[in-house]
Amino acid sequence: MTARTISILGATGSIGASTLDLIRREKNKWRVVALTANGNAAELATLAREFGAEVAVVADEARLPQLREALAGTNIHAAAGTSALTEAASRPADITVAAIVGCAGLAPTMAAIENGGTIGLANKESLVSAGEVLTKAVARHGATLLPVDSEHNAIFQCLAGNDLEHVRWITLTASGGPFRDWSHDQLIQATPAQAVKHPNWDMGAKISVDSATMFNKGLELIEAFHLFPVGLERLRIIVHPQSIVHSMVEYRDGSTLAQLGPSDMRVPIASTLAWPQRMDTPCEPLDLAQIGTLTFRAPDEERFPATRLARQAAEAGGGIPAVLNAANEIAVAAFLAGQLGFTRIAAHVEDVLSGFAPPAPATLEDVIALDAEARHRALALMEPV
Numbered sequence: 001m002t003a004r005t006i007s008i009l010g011a012t013g014s015i016g017a018s019t020l021d022l023i024r025r026e027k028n029k030w031r032v033v034a035l036t037a038n039g040n041a042a043e044l045a046t047l048a049r050e051f052g053a054e055v056a057v058v059a060d061e062a063r064l065p066q067l068r069e070a071l072a073g074t075n076i077h078a079a080a081g082t083s084a085l086t087e088a089a090s091r092p093a094d095i096t097v098a099a100i101v102g103c104a105g106l107a108p109t110m111a112a113i114e115n116g117g118t119i120g121l122a123n124k125e126s127l128v129s130a131g132e133v134l135t136k137a138v139a140r141h142g143a144t145l146l147p148v149d150s151e152h153n154a155i156f157q158c159l160a161g162n163d164l165e166h167v168r169w170i171t172l173t174a175s176g177g178p179f180r181d182w183s184h185d186q187l188i189q190a191t192p193a194q195a196v197k198h199p200n201w202d203m204g205a206k207i208s209v210d211s212a213t214m215f216n217k218g219l220e221l222i223e224a225f226h227l228f229p230v231g232l233e234r235l236r237i238i239v240h241p242q243s244i245v246h247s248m249v250e251y252r253d254g255s256t257l258a259q260l261g262p263s264d265m266r267v268p269i270a271s272t273l274a275w276p277q278r279m280d281t282p283c284e285p286l287d288l289a290q291i292g293t294l295t296f297r298a299p300d301e302e303r304f305p306a307t308r309l310a311r312q313a314a315e316a317g318g319g320i321p322a323v324l325n326a327a328n329e330i331a332v333a334a335f336l337a338g339q340l341g342f343t344r345i346a347a348h349v350e351d352v353l354s355g356f357a358p359p360a361p362a363t364l365e366d367v368i369a370l371d372a373e374a375r376h377r378a379l380a381l382m383e384p385v
């Protein structure tokens with residue numbers, strides 16, 4: 001059997017680590033083409049050596065000497081910068097896992113799409129910002145986009161190739177994050193350390209904060225809107241604190257299919273890597289008798305306005321979702337740096353969106369320019385705590 005080839009964009013992150021953990025368990029079945037990071041050259045070099053990657057790329061050019069030194073004596077090509085990142089992403093591979101955080105992942109993801117390959121998409125921000133541009137490129141280049149995000153992976157599995165015409169509802173489940181039971185007054189005091197401590201999932205800092213504000217679910221709503229075009233009115237969100245049911249599809253005959261699994265990203269990643277087959281994971285089997293109770297409740301958009309803002313952005317369409325995403329990235333970075341209060345994140349995104357009516361982006365370059373403009377606006381409107 002010939003080994004399958006894989007590239008991992010964002011290899012040093014949480015999704016990168018989970019993906020490499022699965023690959024490590026079946027090393028003889030995989031050959032690693034490209035591994036990338038932002039600035040963590042030491043970890044990237046360690047991984048590139050372990051997996052015998054063809055190329056290792058850091059986005060931050062200042063880290064190239066360190067990467068080169070750490071890879072000295074190997075045949076691994078070391079490179080840096082955004083064009084090197086795009087070049088690495090465009091190398092042919094059987095599957096490219098897009099796991100860079102934020103809109104920084106957009107151009108590399110597009111490069112992989114333009115190759116017409118299979119992309120395991122974790123980088124939801126790129127689909128939020130450039131939904132139509134990306135989905136059109138997928139169709140034009142005959143690429144295959146497989147959702148890694150646990151909710152979208154669940155929906156993909158529940159749809160199982162069925163006609164979207166038969167779908168009545170797609171329901172995204174949300175854990176509700178670490179603050180789901182906090183009052184508004186408590187939320188005002190929430191700290192970065194508390195926000196990144198997710199009760200069920202172990203994730204990178206940005207998505208953990210998104211989960212706490214519910215922007216993660218808002219971004220996922222827009223992601224689902226592009227991946228599963230049933231119309232926004234058929235997409236809904238339900239809070240499910242146990243994170244066991246990862247999402248559901250209700251068909252017109254009243255049948256609801258749900259996908260269940262442990263709160264471990266290796267499950268949806270494995271489903272993507274092996275698709276349309278299945279592969280083993282080291283995850284504990286689901287013990288529903290021990291879990292005992294699964295609960296569900298409606299989201300509270302008073303305390304967590306992010307899902308309302310995201311739905312409005314999806315309704316408005318054009319460049320608005322890209323502005324929402326950019327403003328949120330800036331607000332989350334400011335919150336993590338102690339410069340913005342927790343409840344100001346959504347308020348700030350709303351301020352940035354207010355009165356801003358950019359033209360709809362038609363190309364990747366348009367989206368990148370709009371993203372930069374929205375970031376600039378978000379920074380200019382920032383009021384320190």
Ligand code: NDP
Pocket residue numbers: 009010011012013014015016036037038039040041059099100101102104105122123124125148149150201202203204205206207265
């Ligand atoms: P992490 O913060 O853990 O990792 C991010 C990765 O992206 C790292 O490899 C980082 O490199 C790299 N990176 C960061 N900034 C840049 C940049 N400007 N240019 C190039 N590379 C960059 O994030 P996660 O793994 O948690 O999340 C990755 C993506 O997957 C996000 O879009 C997230 O929403 C999505 N996702 C994550 C889930 C999870 O469980 N973690 C679940 C579902 C979706 P370095 O280490 O050098 O900084």
